Amino acid sequence: MNNLTLDKVLRKAKKIATSNRAIVVYATIVLILVWQLFASTTNAFVMPSPFSTTDANGFERDGVFITFFRLIQTQTFFAHLRATLWRVFFSFIISFSVAALLAVLSTINKVEYALKPIINVLIALPVVVIAVLMLRFFSRETAPIFVGFLLIFPLCYEGVLSAVKGVDKKVLEMSKVFNVPPPRRIPTIYIFSVMPHIISTAKVATLMNLKAIVSAEVIINPVYGIGQIIFLHNQVIQVTHVFAWALVVIILSFAIAFAFDLVKKFACRWQA
Amino acid sequence: MVQIKNITKSFGELEVFKNFSLDIESGKITALLGPSGCGKTTLLRILSGLEKIDNCKTNSKFTTTKQSKSDTLPDTPNQQEITPHQQEITFGQVTGVPNDISYIFQEPRLLPFKTVFGNIDFVLKQKYPDKPQRLQLIEKYLEMTGILESKNFYPKQLSGGMAQRVSIARAFAYPSTLHLWDEPFNALDTKIAQQIFNSIIDIIDLTDNAQPTTPDQPTTNPPIANPPPTAVENRQPTQSPLTVIFVTHSISDALLLADKVVILGERGTGIKNILDIPTNRKDRSLTDNTLATIRQQILQTIYD
Numbered sequence A: 001m002n003n004l005t006l007d008k009v010l011r012k013a014k015k016i017a018t019s020n021r022a023i024v025v026y027a028t029i030v031l032i033l034v035w036q037l038f039a040s041t042t043n044a045f046v047m048p049s050p051f052s053t054t055d056a057n058g059f060e061r062d063g064v065f066i067t068f069f070r071l072i073q074t075q076t077f078f079a080h081l082r083a084t085l086w087r088v089f090f091s092f093i094i095s096f097s098v099a100a101l102l103a104v105l106s107t108i109n110k111v112e113y114a115l116k117p118i119i120n121v122l123i124a125l126p127v128v129v130i131a132v133l134m135l136r137f138f139s140r141e142t143a144p145i146f147v148g149f150l151l152i153f154p155l156c157y158e159g160v161l162s163a164v165k166g167v168d169k170k171v172l173e174m175s176k177v178f179n180v181p182p183p184r185r186i187p188t189i190y191i192f193s194v195m196p197h198i199i200s201t202a203k204v205a206t207l208m209n210l211k212a213i214v215s216a217e218v219i220i221n222p223v224y225g226i227g228q229i230i231f232l233h234n235q236v237i238q239v240t241h242v243f244a245w246a247l248v249v250i251i252l253s254f255a256i257a258f259a260f261d262l263v264k265k266f267a268c269r270w271q272a
Numbered sequence B: 001m002v003q004i005k006n007i008t009k010s011f012g013e014l015e016v017f018k019n020f021s022l023d024i025e026s027g028k029i030t031a032l033l034g035p036s037g038c039g040k041t042t043l044l045r046i047l048s049g050l051e052k053i054d055n056c057k058t059n060s061k062f063t064t065t066k067q068s069k070s071d072t073l074p075d076t077p078n079q080q081e082i083t084p085h086q087q088e089i090t091f092g093q094v095t096g097v098p099n100d101i102s103y104i105f106q107e108p109r110l111l112p113f114k115t116v117f118g119n120i121d122f123v124l125k126q127k128y129p130d131k132p133q134r135l136q137l138i139e140k141y142l143e144m145t146g147i148l149e150s151k152n153f154y155p156k157q158l159s160g161g162m163a164q165r166v167s168i169a170r171a172f173a174y175p176s177t178l179h180l181w182d183e184p185f186n187a188l189d190t191k192i193a194q195q196i197f198n199s200i201i202d203i204i205d206l207t208d209n210a211q212p213t214t215p216d217q218p219t220t221n222p223p224i225a226n227p228p229p230t231a232v233e234n235r236q237p238t239q240s241p242l243t244v245i246f247v248t249h250s251i252s253d254a255l256l257l258a259d260k261v262v263i264l265g266e267r268g269t270g271i272k273n274i275l276d277i278p279t280n281r282k283d284r285s286l287t288d289n290t291l292a293t294i295r296q297q298i299l300q301t302i303y304d
Helices: A002-017 A020-040 A064-071 A075-108 A111-124 A127-137 A143-165 A169-177 A182-220 A226-235 A239-267 B040-048 B116-124 B131-144 B160-173 B190-208 B251-257 B289-303
Strands: B002-011 B014-024 B029-033 B093-095 B101-104 B178-182 B243-247 B260-264 B271-276
Touching: A064 A239, A075 A111, A075 A143, A075 A182, A075 A226, A075 A239, A111 A143, A127 A143, A127 A182, A143 A182, A169 A182, A169 B101, A169 B116, A182 A226, A182 A239, A226 A239, B002 B040, B014 B040, B029 B040, B029 B251, B040 B101, B040 B178, B040 B243, B101 B160, B116 B131, B116 B160, B131 B160, B160 B190, B190 B251, B243 B251, B251 B289, B260 B289, B271 B289
Parallel strands: B029 B243, B029 B260, B101 B178, B178 B243
Antiparallel strands: B002 B014, B002 B093, B260 B271
């Protein structure tokens, strides 16, 4: 009986140890160890260590993780975080709404071809060029929003367009044959069919948007913003703080991706 | 009667029908046999309004002339409306197609985001506003196709055969007097196919001696037996007889189900032969002499 229970526990432990999540955890640990190893071979101004260390003179240097925990307790942390997140949110909403509208229009006439040049230009333009251009038209506080808007617009447009084009025509034919009235047929089939693609596009666009806006904040220097604080720390060579803020961005990205995955799991449970 | 008169249909350079005509008798099962690409599916698509005919005289998106409107349309083109160039064209016409058609496609064509039940409910909602009535009807036909237990499954959770059975149930649950079947039994195993065959035969025979009503009548107030123990009883004797046009590559399926077999030739060549199957559907067996003779005739026509 005892042997049986032990066997069960061992099997369960083995299952957990070899699960996909466990592999992600192992990979993360390996990544941190490689980082620590690399940091130990160079100085803290080039590559700060993830953990606190003591240098040759006996001074204790804070690692990235401890700096991260200290900075999230500061008053300005949430001001910077809030400013960046608002910009990400607004630029995503504007970009996605405009892109969705134009993508839908593109499926019913030749708007798609008329938009091709502008989409290609936006895909090719570097962040810095867009940021400098936006500064001529908008304030330092709002310019990053439009940088994000322009940078993710092609992605949103292409994503929505391919989702709408990818709606199963055979299913539309079926509903037509069975005389399902268009006011019920079109929203039901289109909305549900494009939903998984739209959520995936929105996830990638938001993550890209976060990166673009942080980069734009570094260039544009608004009063608050993660990019702005990274810029300031870099100016005074506080590399550990730069890494700690980078960690904030990474954690934010994970949280956003997780939230979108959760929404997709719920909204598209029929795909499971 | 569904009448197809002088229709012409091409896909670019590919001419599928040239002045093709065929009469389909009401209340009968007509099987269409023929080589791949001869236009069997195209014919069903034309009848369902999914495909336009090239020489249609109306500009309507739905090219087939629906029965309800046929009385208002003249048999010959209106001379005042046509140009001298158009006078050279023989107009094609399809008449006798009711407004409500049931179609079993080659592939199930289910909505991936709706359950088995939801898929049938989606097409029935407009016809049966009463939910309990729909529920009863859907369950009945899911039982007929042997898939009732999977009614809460999503299409992704079904095998190909199970999905096709849902599509068969959907076609039978939908209130129509014209059924268009495009190789419906291909994905089914022999046992299930036989079970569905028997149910279909029961339904067809029940309506064989029915008094014809107008095609639109069942859609406004479809009669439902209360509570019917079998799917067959859903169709009342007063309802219009079912007309089935049935595309298949299986001679056996055609012999067991059809009243008439239409054999099409290669693409663009039209009908090669039409054969009647005189025996009672319920007494048919592939080993009996009459069917063996007809099978021989079909094979001879195909290989001629």
